[in-house]
Amino acid sequence: MSLKGIFTVIAKVRRDVFTEVAKFAYEGDNDYNKLEEIPYKIIPGEIATVRESIFLERAIVGERVRLAMGMPLRKINEHAPLSTGIDEKSVSNIIHKPPFVNIIKFACNSCPDNVYKTSDMCRGCLARPCIEVCPKDAVSMVNGKSFIDQEKCIKCGRCKSVCPYSAIIKMERPCAVSCGMDAIKSDDFGRATIDYEKCVSCGVCISSCPFGAIADKTQIYQLIQEIKSGSKVIAEIAPAFVGQFGPKVTPEKLKAALIKLGFFDVVEVAIGADLCTIEEAEDYLSKVPDKLEFMATSCCPSWSVMAKKQFPEFKDNISMAMTPMVFTARFIKQKHEDAKVAFIGPCVSKxxxxxxxxxxxxxxxxxxxxxxxxxxxxxxIQLEEIEPAKDMNYGTAAGRGFAVSGGVANAVVDVIKKIDPEREVPVDSADGLKECRNMLLLAKAGKRKGYLLEGMACPGGCVAGTGTIQPVSKSTATVNVYKKKAPLQVANESKFSHVLANLDDSWYDDWNIEK
Structure with a gap:
């Protein structure tokens, strides 16, 4: 279960850390020792409010500050000031090294994983089906209530399934349950740990941890320094942005606010989504089914990396089209060779x-x-009160629809129908990496021949990304309203479609695959 869209104390701390690191960057005296003050600003006073110790609360905030500066976590068993390793050289490298998703060990609650227990809902009934179905005699009656002996329990779940009062619960580690790659296990102390050989940086675990033990690195400090240096920094903003900054913050107001932050211009990534759509439609028409049994979309990096890791035989079936982020960035740099591009979106995997x-x-x-x-x-910056900028009006409805589950496939099919109206295109889509894996298992079994497959790592699509602010259902609705306002509906109607002819093929080099 994701906590995304609920402004919990964890969300507040995240926001406070981002705000304080941004303030530090704007102040600009580069005295990194002042970072030591931030935990005291965010956690004032003498008494803890959410954990057992105010010192623990501040220590956790301190690690979040380091990640927000783009730095790695400190080692628990070594003494080191908060500012250790942070200097001009270390923070000037804008391309950070993985891992981007990190577990703050002493924030982890060591949650029980895959444990069956009897709750207070047990009525001590006479039938006692939980005892009768247990194959290992692990269930007995103690003080009139069902009791499960953990030494004998084999986690089969039969007792849970037959309890008439739903009194038996299965306790699972929320971060591990949410991980579609099964990359989260327990260390020797019962704390969560990430297997980075499996992790695809989707970030779903971040918004699933009820203890705020998982956080990601940011480039806030580096970006602000770039803007302050006088560089021409252009923001490209992902289709999921609509409504994220408040119901009264229109796209035009958001553009004005970003320019007030110091951005030179703001461009909708919907442009790149349209270009991605056109290329994927052309690829599908030219390759399926003669060269490929099916084709899958490429816009979600976590999905495409998962597919290539777990189903290497399908690496050619994942579209080689650039993602909308990259298409848009290349479009920007064709017009402004000296510009720096900052992608603003919902996603950690970007x-x-x-x-x-x-x-x-x-x-x-x-x-x-x-x-x-x-x-x-x-x-x-008061977003609701700001004078709106000129309408962005860049993307088609199809490009804007990339933000929601099913939007990518629908956009591609619409272009295919424009090119070849008689072509039938069966579609399957999945959101959440576990569902994506099931979809590919069906393809492996030969049940998706001729299909266009859409995969999204986040349940609900990009609007459910870890870096979003508002609830998924609300985001989906606002994106759909924004789509309707687009003057053009289908991707190949985009006035920027000519850009495709001018882009080079270096994107394909990473996969060693010919176009």
């Missing part, structure tokens, strides 16, 4: 994508909506 050789020369910074909100608060 931070990993931006480290790829074919991407890092085009996308210079990746920030989430949450992180940018911290920048707005640091500069005390």
């Amino acid at each position: 931070k990993l994508e931006a480290t790829r050789n074919s991407v890092k020369s085009h996308v210079d910074y990746v920030l989430t909506f949450e992180e940018v909100m911290g920048m707005f608060e640091a500069k005390d």
Whole structure:
């Protein structure tokens, strides 16, 4: 279960850290020792409010500050000031190294994982089906209530399934349950740990942890320094942005606010989504089913990396089209060769994508909506009151629809129908990596021949990304309303479609696959 869209104490601390790091960047005296003050600003006073110790609360905030500066966590068993390793050289490298998703060990609650227990709902009934069905005699009656002996229990779940009062519960680690890659296990102390060989940096675990023990690195400080240096920094903003900064913050107001932050211009990534759609439609028409049994979309990096890791036999079936982020960045740099490009979106995995050789020369910074909100608060920009800028009006309805589950496939099918009206295109889509894996298992069994497959790592699509602010259902509704306002509906109607002819093929180098 995701906590995304609920402004919990964890969300507040995240926001406060982003805001304070942004303030530190704007102050600009580069005295990194002052970072030591931030935990005391965020956690004032003498008494803890959410954990057992105020010192623990501040220590956790301190690690979050380091990650927000783009730095690694400190080792628990070694003494080191908060500012250790942070200097001009270490923070000037704008391309951060993985891992982007990190577990703050002493924030982890060591949650029980895959444990069956009897709750207070047990009525001590006479039938006692839980005892009768247990194959290992692990269930007995103690003081008139069902009791499960953990030494005998084999986690089969039969007792849970037959309890008439639903009194038996299965306790699972929320971060592990949410991980579609089964990359989260327990260390020797029962704390969560990430297997980075499996992790695809989707970030779903971040918004699933009820103890706020998982956090990601940011480039807030580096981006602000770039803007302050006088560089021409252009923001490209993902289709999921609509409504993220408040119901009264129109796209035009958001553009004006970003320019007030110091951005030279703001471009909708819907442009790149349209270009991605056109290329994927053409690829499908030319390759399926003669050369490929099916084709899958490429816009979600976590999904495409998962597919290539777990189903290497399908690496050619995943579209080689550039993601909308990269298409848009290359479009920007064709017009402004001296510009720096900052992608603003809902997604942690875009931070990993931006480290790829074919991407890092085009996308210079990746920030989430949450992180940018911290920048707005640091500069005390009142988003609802700002004078709106000129209408962005860049993308088609299809490009804007990439933000929601099913939107990518629908956009591609619409273009295919424009090119070949008689072509039937069966579609399957999945959101959440576990569902994506099931979809590919069906393809492996030969049940998706001729299909166009859409995969999204986040349940609900990009509007459910870790870096989003508002609830998924609300985001989906606002994106759909924004789609209807687009003057053009189908991707190949985009006035920027000619850009495709001018882009080079270096994107494909990372996969060693010919176009």
